[in-house]
Amino acid sequence: MAPFSRFLVAVAVLLAVIGVVAAGGHDDGGTRYSGIFSFGDSLTDTGNSLHLAATRSGPTSRPPYGETFFHHPTGRASDGRLVVDFIVDALGIPNPRPYLAAGESAGDFRRGVNFAVGGATALGPDLFTSRGLKQFVPVSLANQTSWFKNVSQHLGSVHERRKIMARSMFLVGEIGVNDYIVALVVNNTVREARTLVPHIVAAVRSALTLRRLPHHHQFNDH
Numbered sequence: 001m002a003p004f005s006r007f008l009v010a011v012a013v014l015l016a017v018i019g020v021v022a023a024g025g026h027d028d029g030g031t032r033y034s035g036i037f038s039f040g041d042s043l044t045d046t047g048n049s050l051h052l053a054a055t056r057s058g059p060t061s062r063p064p065y066g067e068t069f070f071h072h073p074t075g076r077a078s079d080g081r082l083v084v085d086f087i088v089d090a091l092g093i094p095n096p097r098p099y100l101a102a103g104e105s106a107g108d109f110r111r112g113v114n115f116a117v118g119g120a121t122a123l124g125p126d127l128f129t130s131r132g133l134k135q136f137v138p139v140s141l142a143n144q145t146s147w148f149k150n151v152s153q154h155l156g157s158v159h160e161r162r163k164i165m166a167r168s169m170f171l172v173g174e175i176g177v178n179d180y181i182v183a184l185v186v187n188n189t190v191r192e193a194r195t196l197v198p199h200i201v202a203a204v205r206s207a208l209t210l211r212r213l214p215h216h217h218q219f220n221d222h
């Protein structure tokens with residue numbers, strides 16, 4: 001999986017750059033972020049995996065995960081912090097609550113939520129099933145955006161919601177690498193993984209615009 005490790009490093013560097021640009025942005029008289037809404041997989045999950053039945057007792061629930069910074073496993077796929085932790089630190093905003101760990105009160109969500117789940121895919125179960133493949137965990141980007149829609153409905157009036165969203169940073173990703181890993185692990189052919197590319201790009205695009213996927217992207221059209 002060496003090419004994937006390189007890919008992950010590249011993604012992490014990209015996220016760090018985005019974080020730095022964002023952190024620099026609020027100093028020149030512009031917006032100050034009050035919170036962050038984040039989406040993604042294990043590169044961004046700060047605790048959801050500990051609250052999901054499929055991953056609750058997985059590797060991130062045990063040392064060495066968490067041992068260097070938090071001194072206990074937090075569900076992060078790291079011994080220390082993730083890029084998202086450094087971004088919120090640089091922006092001086094609270095670490096977003098993992099969605100699946102949060103209490104019921106909408107107040108918990110006003111300063112951001114982390115919807116990222118370790119192992120999550122960009123694509124939903126239907127496309128995988130149609131190819132004889134199976135997700136690692138039953139969470140896709142569509143689950144995360146529907147959680148977000150649900151949360152946003154509980155944040156108050158439309159006006160209030162707009163105010164909160166206008167002050168919030170949105171971090172989408174990294175997401176999609178698990179889709180390729182699922183295809184490569186099960187089938188071990190780059191060709192199979194490559195056929196997923198347009199579907200994954202469409203799924204990410206649809207999450208960014210909060211639009212439903214066109215029907216032909218939900219099912220195998222190859």
Ligand SMILES: *[C@@H]1O[C@H](CO)[C@@H](O)[C@H](O)[C@H]1NC(C)=O
Pocket residue numbers: 124125138139140143
């Ligand atoms: C995610 O959505 C799928 C339907 O597409 C559903 O079967 C699954 O239970 C959802 N996952 C969670 C954790 O809610």
Ligand SMILES: *[C@@H]1O[C@H](CO)[C@@H](O)[C@H](O)[C@H]1NC(C)=O
Pocket residue numbers: 104105106147150151154
């Ligand atoms: C929607 O949000 C409410 C309040 O946060 C929560 O109690 C409920 O379980 C959520 N429903 C879904 C389908 O996620």
Ligand SMILES: *[C@@H]1O[C@H](CO)[C@@H](O)[C@H](O)[C@H]1NC(C)=O
Pocket residue numbers: 131132133187189191192
């Ligand atoms: C795995 O790859 C082979 C060769 O490319 C292909 O014929 C087969 O249908 C694939 N199987 C699955 C389950 O994707």
